[in-house]
Amino acid sequence: MKSMKPMMTLLCAAQFCLATMASAAPLSITLPPETAAFKPSALPGYQLAQQKCSICHSADYIAFQPPGLSLAQWTAEAGKMQHVYGAPISDQDVSMIGAYLAVTYGSAKASDAEVQAASNPVAAQPPAVPAAKADPMALLQNNACLSCHAIDHKVVGPAYHDVAARYVNDPQALTKVTSSIQHGGSGKWGDIPMPPFAQLSAEDLQTLTTFILSR
Structure with a gap:
């Protein structure tokens, strides 16, 4: 009958390793501070991007996109964040953020009629009935x-x-x-x-x- 000593030695070593791992302090990782920032703009989509896009990702994500995207392309990108990833933004937010991104990072100009309409959607709508006090x-x-x-x-x-x-x-x-x-x-x-x-x-x-x- 073969000796069980080698097997017992391995089992003891394994138990010792498990006990050591269990008693070790949890690993703490400190991430470097965020330094990326959205490019400033007078367009209202700039404030929305700071508030809502930053919840899910860094401003660096914008810099990774192909240069020269159009208003339609940037708006589609913002819409994807809303519909695919569940970003907490409304359809109006999508339009305004898309306009800001298209002007600041893409090929659109702030004076473009489409950009103006997307940045000021309320101005293009008829006066609304006064709403009840906000909840x-x-x-x-x-x-x-x-x-x-x-x-x-x-x-x-x-x-x-x-x-x-x-x-x-x-x-x-x-x-x-x-x-x-x-x-x-x-x-x-x-x-x-x-x-x-x-x-x-x-x-x-x-x-x-x-x-x-x-x-």
């Missing part, structure tokens, strides 16, 4: 706020409950939080920057700020 949860969802925040736990940014707790005794809370939403910034809750939401109306800003501070 805060609808504003959060439509502006992709819930991709980075939650009510009661940290996601990318702080929980709204924690924001409310920080400002509970601050008489300037409404002004400070409104400014943070409108202008963005970094450093208050860590190194990850918050993009500006300059397109929000004063009423929408007040609705969001009041909702957040009441959590």
Whole structure:
């Protein structure tokens, strides 16, 4: 009968390796800070790209696309993000982002009639019936706020409950939080920057700020 000693030695070695792996500290990887940025533009699609495209990918993704794409091609690319990858952007956002990308990175010009129409879709529509006061949860969802925040736990940014707790005794809370939403910034809750939401109306800003501070 063959000796079982070699087999027992291998089993002991394997057990020792598994125990060592189990007791080892988890590997921590620190990524370098994001340095890529969208090229500035006066077109409204620039703000939307900063706010919504940055949720899913770096601005470097734009630079990897073929140069000289047309308005139709860039709009189709933005539409793909919406329909294929589930990006939190509306059809109107797609048009505006496509116009910005086509002018800034492609072959279109800001003075083109198609670019003007895509960048100002509301101007081409008849006056709308005044809408009811905006629902805060609808504003959060439509502006992709819930991709980075939650009510009661940290996601990318702080929980709204924690924001409310920080400002509970601050008489300037409404002004400070409104400014943070409108202008963005970094450093208050860590190194990850918050993009500006300059397109929000004063009423929408007040609705969001009041909702957040009441959590």
